[in-house]
Amino acid sequence: MSQEKLSPIEIIKEKSDGLRGTLKESLADNYTGTIRPDDEALIKFHGMYAQDDRDRREERAAKKLERLFSFMIRLRIPGGLISSSQWKAIHDISEEHGTGVLKITTRQTIQLHGLIKNELRTTIQEFLISKLDSIAACGDVNRNVICSAHPQVSPLFKEIHAYADKISTLLLPKTQAYYEIWIDGDKVYERSAEEDPLYKKTYLPRKFKVAIAIPPTNDIDVFANDLGLIAIVKDGVLKGFNLSIGGGMGATHGNADTYPRLGTIIGFLDSEEKIMKAAYEIVTIQRDFGNRSDRKLSRLKYTLDRMGVDNFIKELEKRTGFPLLPAEEFKFTERTDRFGWLENDKNEWFYTLFVEHGVIKPYQKSFLHEVALLNICDYRFTCNQNLILGSISKENKTRIEQLIQKYKVEEQDSNLRKNSMACVALPTCSLALAESQRYLPHLVTKIESILKKHNIENDAISIRMTGCPNGCARPYLAEIGLVGTALGQYNLRLGGDSLGERLNLPYKEHLNESEILLELDILLEQYVEENKEGDTFGDYIYKKFYTS
Structure with missing residues (x-):
């Protein structure tokens, strides 16, 4: 392909001197909280994204301040497995250098948001001490x-x-x-x-x-x-x-x-x-x-x-x-993930903790930190954004059960909620057109009421939402997929199967919350009344609307 036809990012990579670019100079630029434009492309290869708080753009613009820039760092954890000491390091680094919030991603790793530029080198160095990198x-x-x-x-x-x-x-x-x-x-x-x-x-x-x-x-x-x-x-x-x-x-x-x-x-x-x-x-x-x-x-x-x-x-x-x-x-x-306590063939115990959309809540974080201090298990991230405490002996299982009771981490969440996924979206993702991670829990609560109304509150229907069509939470493989098009509006996609072997398909576009709930109420009522073959919701919808 000729040079003239290359995308701008290709030119940046080619001239980057092995992904170095001017990153050193950008880090030394004390007049701004971000980095130079070309370096924004290169820093991704180092496991980081330059971001800003979109919720505060107008406020800061009115004060003639630059955007509230920060960085997200994502760790490389093949297979999602780390030790207790590594979890403790992640916990401590998030408290000292980030916002304290830890996010389990849909790619079986952890990312931290809100890191400021002048602490990036220290953060990465501390990760490397624990044999973690991005x-x-x-x-x-x-x-x-x-x-x-x-x-x-x-x-x-x-x-x-x-x-x-x-x-x-x-x-x-x-x-x-x-x-x-x-x-x-x-x-x-x-x-x-x-x-x-x-x-x-x-x-x-x-x-x-x-x-x-x-x-x-x-x-x-x-x-x-x-x-x-x-x-x-x-x-x-x-x-x-x-x-x-x-x-x-x-x-x-x-x-x-x-x-x-x-x-x-x-x-x-x-x-x-x-x-x-x-x-x-x-x-x-x-x-x-x-x-x-x-x-x-x-x-x-x-x-x-x-x-x-x-x-x-x-x-x-x-x-x-x-x-x-x-x-x-x-x-x-x-x-779906296998929640609660399960034993493998080697008499080791594993406890799967539900983490809604991968955002570890403060009480969950305290629980996981105290478990890490015991150094009696490993930590495993799932691609459904949950966390498994693993390789636990029968004797140590009791010690963790006591902490589960202490922190009350066993919530009685619905199957719908446990089968929900969302991308980060607003306020930090620059590509987001609509809310996702902050909004889906509230929408799920309203859909739970509809399920209860139709006496199917225990159905494990998968629902996934993204703030844009890039698909980070894999919405196209859900029985109910919601893809953001603008603030408060989503394309509704239906008919995916429960095993990830069939894509869902467009149903209706640019729906607001009331319209989404109305459509699902009608469809779920039909599902209960017409589903004589015992199909899942996704299979029922697929047969009804997408096959002749």
Whole structure:
């Protein structure tokens, strides 16, 4: 592609000197709380976003003050597993340098908001002391590799889960800019040692996401990812993985060329060596064939649809040097997290705590901190934005149960609420058109009343909301999807299945709260009266409105 056709971000990456840009100079600019425009693109590769409080823009503009700038930092935690000491470090850092609020993301990690510029280096250094980093947690690279979260799903969980870290390490950028800028302040070693055969100078056209599913659970929404690995276990042995490619949730309002897409299963691989090689080469195909002129059309899903699945497979097999095998059979039977206490095959106990939309409430944070001080368990984040305390002995289970009682963390939440997800949206996300995380809990309360009215308050209907069409909370895979179009207005999408294997479809656009509630009231009443086959709500709606 010629230089003239490259998007502005491509030019910034190419001239960035290995993602360094002028970040050092930006950090030294004491006259502003933000960084230089080009550096806003580069800092994402270091796991951070430059943000401002949109709630206070008008107030500060009236006072002729610059916007209230801050930064969000997202950690790279492959598979979402950390130790008690690492949780304690995250807790302490959030209290000292952030707003105190911890957010579990839909990609199985933690992010902190409200960090001011002159404390970024100290924050990152303190994370590194606890062996935590934010390298490649954002940006046009492979991001946090996710994996089914609960060890109870398979006796081979540990073996399969280990692939998250292996793939994350394989696909890390080679540049030492992160350590140079945030840790040492000087060159770590000669630039020639940084040659990156995977990402080269311009990295990927857009972000890349990898997920590992362990049937029967699809808690990670494997088909929403650029690359999905589905573990195939037979007779107690991991035989390999099915490969799914081209999943992605993002779209743009009013642009028919953009769309959410489920991943396509292209085959099976039967060894770790082949899996790692295939993962690497799928990234190189996206690097070489992805759209670098229009970022709205640059994800792997568009590359795949433009090339065609058969041509993509041919290119992959040429690069790997081995053929894909026919896909193996598998079955998903669940997508939700397994709440409360459960025991695995090794007599270890796990406790799943419901964290609404990933925002850890103050009393939950106090509970989790006191548990961490005991140093008797690990911490596991789920892609449904919840948290698992794990690897607990029978003796230590009692100690944690006492703390559960002390902090009263076992709320009696409805199945609808436990099946709800929301992105951050306002006030910090620059892309948000509408509320999401702050609003969905209130909307769920009103929908709960409708469910109770129709005597289906125990139904586990999935509902997901985002403040824009980018799809961070995967609303296109919900039975009820709400996608923000403007303040107080949402597109209502219906008919997704309960297992993450079918996209929902547009139902009505630009609805306000009253209109949303009215539509759902009518549809839920029809569901109760007409559902003679025992379908889930999503299946009922799909059959009624979207099939002939």
